[in-house]
Amino acid sequence: MHMADALVVPAVAGTMYAASTAAAAYSIRKVRLENEPKKIPAMGVMGAFVFAAQMINFTIPGTGSSGHLCGGMLLTAMLGPFAGFLTMTGILLIQCLVFADGGLLALGCNIWNMAFYGCFVGGLLIWKPFMKRNMTKRRITAVSVAACVITLQMGAFSVTLETLASGITELPFSVFIGAMQPIHLAIGLVEGLITAAVLLFVYEARPGMLWAETAAKEEGRFSFRRTLVILAAAAAFIGGVVSLFASALPDGLEWSMERTAGTSELAASGGAYELAESIQGTTAILPDYAFSFSDSAAGTTVSGLVGGVLVIALCIAACYGMKFFRKGKNG
Amino acid sequence: MAKLGRAIREIHSLENLAERNTFFNRIHPTAKVLVTIWYLILVMSFGKYDVTGLFGMCLYPLILMISGDISIGQAVRRLKPVLLMVFLIGAANPFFDRTPVLEAGGITVTAGMLSMLTLFCKTGFAVFASYVLIATTTMEQICYALRRLHMPQILVTVLLLIYRYLVLMLKEADRITQAYMLRAPGEKGVKKSAWGPLAGQMLLRSMDRAQRVYESMTMRGFRGEFFLRGSFIPLRQSVFYGVVWCLVLAVFRLVPVFELVGRIFIR
Numbered sequence: 001m002h003m004a005d006a007l008v009v010p011a012v013a014g015t016m017y018a019a020s021t022a023a024a025a026y027s028i029r030k031v032r033l034e035n036e037p038k039k040i041p042a043m044g045v046m047g048a049f050v051f052a053a054q055m056i057n058f059t060i061p062g063t064g065s066s067g068h069l070c071g072g073m074l075l076t077a078m079l080g081p082f083a084g085f086l087t088m089t090g091i092l093l094i095q096c097l098v099f100a101d102g103g104l105l106a107l108g109c110n111i112w113n114m115a116f117y118g119c120f121v122g123g124l125l126i127w128k129p130f131m132k133r134n135m136t137k138r139r140i141t142a143v144s145v146a147a148c149v150i151t152l153q154m155g156a157f158s159v160t161l162e163t164l165a166s167g168i169t170e171l172p173f174s175v176f177i178g179a180m181q182p183i184h185l186a187i188g189l190v191e192g193l194i195t196a197a198v199l200l201f202v203y204e205a206r207p208g209m210l211w212a213e214t215a216a217k218e219e220g221r222f223s224f225r226r227t228l229v230i231l232a233a234a235a236a237f238i239g240g241v242v243s244l245f246a247s248a249l250p251d252g253l254e255w256s257m258e259r260t261a262g263t264s265e266l267a268a269s270g271g272a273y274e275l276a277e278s279i280q281g282t283t284a285i286l287p288d289y290a291f292s293f294s295d296s297a298a299g300t301t302v303s304g305l306v307g308g309v310l311v312i313a314l315c316i317a318a319c320y321g322m323k324f325f326r327k328g329k330n331g
Numbered sequence: 332m333a334k335l336g337r338a339i340r341e342i343h344s345l346e347n348l349a350e351r352n353t354f355f356n357r358i359h360p361t362a363k364v365l366v367t368i369w370y371l372i373l374v375m376s377f378g379k380y381d382v383t384g385l386f387g388m389c390l391y392p393l394i395l396m397i398s399g400d401i402s403i404g405q406a407v408r409r410l411k412p413v414l415l416m417v418f419l420i421g422a423a424n425p426f427f428d429r430t431p432v433l434e435a436g437g438i439t440v441t442a443g444m445l446s447m448l449t450l451f452c453k454t455g456f457a458v459f460a461s462y463v464l465i466a467t468t469t470m471e472q473i474c475y476a477l478r479r480l481h482m483p484q485i486l487v488t489v490l491l492l493i494y495r496y497l498v499l500m501l502k503e504a505d506r507i508t509q510a511y512m513l514r515a516p517g518e519k520g521v522k523k524s525a526w527g528p529l530a531g532q533m534l535l536r537s538m539d540r541a542q543r544v545y546e547s548m549t550m551r552g553f554r555g556e557f558f559l560r561g562s563f564i565p566l567r568q569s570v571f572y573g574v575v576w577c578l579v580l581a582v583f584r585l586v587p588v589f590e591l592v593g594r595i596f597i598r
Contacts, residue, residue, distance in 0.1 A: 004413035005457035006450050007420065010372050028483050038545050040485065044492020045500075045541035046534075051493065052500035053530050055334045056508055057520030069530065078534070090490040094497070097465050097473065098345060099338070100409040100458050105371040167379065168450060169420045170427035170443055179419075194526050201531025209538060 001155055001184070002095065003110055005103030009166040016162065017108030023116050024089060027082040039083055046078060047087040051094070058194045069198065070148045070191035072118015073127075077144075077199050080211045081123030088115035109162050113155040121154060122147040127211070135210065140203055141196040148192030149185060156184035335505040342498055348401065348466040355399040355467040357562065359569035360476035366576045367464045373584045374456050379446040380432070383590050385453065387583040391576070392459035399467055406462045413454060421450040470494045496544075500537070507533060 008016075031039065050071040058068060071091060075084035092110050096102040102110045126147040130139055160176050163169055169176065202209055349356065355363075370391055377385045396403055428443030465473075474491045478484065511521060511529060521529050563569060582588065 002413065002416075004417050004454050005371055005375060006417055006453035008375065010376050013375065024483075024486065028485055031485060037549075038542070040488055041492060041545040041548060042538065042541040043489045045496050045537050045544060047489065047493035048496035048500040049534060049537040051497055052335070052504040053533065055338060055501070056504055056530065057334075058526050058530075059518065059520035059522050061523050074534075078538075086486055086489055087493070089486065090493045093490060094470075094494055097461060097470075098342060098494075099412060100461060101412040103371070103413070103457050104368065104461055105375055105457065163420060168446075170424045170446065171420065172427070175423075176420075194530075197523075197527035198530045198534060201527035202534060205531065205535060209535075 001110075001113060001152075001159060002092075002102030003106040003113070003159060003162065005105040007163050007166060007168050008103075008106050008109055009168070010105070012162055012166045013105045013108055015108075016106075016112050020089075020108045020111035020116065023085060023120065024111070027085045030082040031086065034080075034082075039079065043079060043083050043087045043090075046075060047091050050075060050087070051091055060190055068191065068194065070118070070144075070152075070188075070195045072114055072151065073122050073144060073147050073192075073195050074198065076119045076123035076127060077195075077211055078202075078209065081119040081128075084123060085115050085119040088119060109158070113158045113162075117151040117154045117158070122151040123211070126150065131210075135203070135207070137200055137203065140199050140210075141193075144196035144199055145189065145192030148195060149188035152184045152188035152191070153181060156180040335501055335508065339498060339501050339505070342501075344405075345465055346469065349469040349472075353399055353467070354564070355395060357564045358467075358572050359563045359566060360468045360472035361479045362569040362573035363464055363468055364473065364476040364480070366573050366580075367460050369577050370460050370580055371457055373580050374453055374460075376584070377449065377453070379449050380442060382445055382449055382452070384584075384587050385449055385456075387587070387589045388456055388580070389452075390583070391580060392456060392463050395463045395467075396459065399463070401463060401466045406459050407455075409462055410455060410458050413458065417450060417454045421447045424450070492544075496540075503533065503536075 005013075050069065053074075054068045054071060056068065072084065072088050075087050078084070079087060089111050092102060092107060092115065096104055096107055096110070127143055130143045157177070157180070160173070160180050164171075164173060164176065199210065370388070374385070374388050377388075392406070395401070396406060424447040425441060425443035428441060428446060430442040431439045432442050432445060433440050468476075471491065474487045477490075478487050507529065508521070511525065512518065515522065
C-alpha cells in the first residue's frame, strides 16, 4: 500500500503532510505527557522488530501463498496508539529512504494511510473500547482481525482518493476502488490472523505487556458517551455531506436485477403486498431517500441525516435491549 | 526468506556508499535534504502530459550519480518495490484516455500514453533522487539534518534507534527463520501453528532488549538527545551548492530548456 511520489501532486502531498504532522504533534504531546523515558528505546527496538518481522513469510493454510504481520496494530497493542504512531512514522521514513518503498513526498500520505488508521483508528476506536474492561483470547483475536481489516480498508480507500485527487490516473473511481478494496480485504484478514497469533502468544506469556492494561487505568477519558458522540458526528457527516456524492447509478443488486429481469423494480401483486404498500406510503417520510416533491441536493442531505439518526437510534435501542435481556437472564 | 538477507546486504551497501569521502558526501546534509525535497516538489508539479519539460529534470540525479560514482544499475533495481503499483495505475491510462495528441511514423500517440510515460518518469526520478540522497548521506546525518529542520527530537531519536537496531533485528529474524527452515524442510514459510510462538518469542526478546538498551543508554548519560558530528565542507560552500541546485532546477521547471535547445537545431 506504500504510495510512490509519482502518484501524488504537491498539493495533495502537502495536505496529507499537514494532516500527518497534526497527528504526529498530538502523539508527541501525549507521549511526553506519559513521561516514560523507557518507552523511547522500546519504540526504537519495536520499530526494528516490526520491520524485520514483516519480512518473515507466514504460510496461509490452503492457499500456497504467504502473508506478514500488521505493523500498526501490533505496535498499538504493545506501545499504545501514540507511541505506535510515532514508531510507524519512523518505519515508513526508513522504508522510503533505505528500501525505496514509498516516496519522500508521498510520506505524508503513507503515514496517514498506514500509521494514522492503524494506530489511531485501530487503537483508539477499536482496540481500546473492546479491551478496556476485559481482555480475553477471543477478544484479542476478534479485535485484531477486525482492526486490521477495517484500517486496511480505510487505508486502501485513502490511497484511491489521494491518487484520484492528484489526477494521476484515468482509472474511473469505481474500477479503482473495485480493484483496491477486495485485495486489501483479503490482506487485512490474513494480517489480522497473524497479528492475533502473535498477540495471543504475548498475552499468554506476559499479559501485562499489552497496552490495554494501562488503557484501563485511564478512566473515562474516552467514555462510551464520547465515543457515541464521535460516531454520531461521523454518521451525520457521512449521511449529510458524503451522501451528496452518492452515485446515481444502480447499486450492485439493482444492477444484477436489471441485467437479469430488465428492470430494477420488481412488480408484485396480491392483497398482502398492497396492504404493505399502503402502510409504507403513509408512513414513509422520505420515499426512495429523497423528498417526494423534490430531487434536490437538500433532499438527499436531509435523507442522509434522518437515515443516520434513525440507524443510530435503532442501534442504541438494540444495544440497550440486549443489555436488558442479558440482565434479566443473569438474575 | 531471502528477503531478509537482501535487506541486510542493501543496508550494508548503502552504508558503505554513504561513508565514502567524496565531495558530495561531505556536503552538509541539510543542504542535500532540502535540495532533494525541492527537486521532488518540482518533478511532481509537472502536468501529466508535459513529457518534454519533465525530461529536463533527469539531469539532477544523472549528474550526481555519474559524478558521485553511484551505480545507475543499482538505482534502477530500487524501482522494484514501487513499480508494480505504479504500473497497474499507469498502464490503465492509454485505455481510458485515447485522445490523439500527435502522429509519429504512422503511430498515433494518445494523451493516455503521454500521461503513462510521465508517471513512469516521475517514479524513476523520485526513486533516483532519494537514492542519491541516501547514497551520499548516512542515516545519522539525515537525522541531524532533520533535527536542524526542527523535526521533534523524540521522532528523530526513534528514527535513529530503529535504524541502529534494524540490522540486528534483521539478522535475528534471519537466524530464527533459518533454524525453522532447517527443521521444516520444503516449507515456503512459517506454518500456522508456529505463527504466534516464532514471532512472539522474538518480540518478547526485543522488549527485553529494549529494557537493556535503555539501562545502558542511561548509564552512558543519555538524556533524550543525540549529538551528531560529521566532517563536512565549509557551510558556505554547502549553502552555495544548495542555492545553485535550487535555482537550476527552478529554471528547468519554468523554462522548457530541452525544447528551446531543440528548436535551435530543428526549425
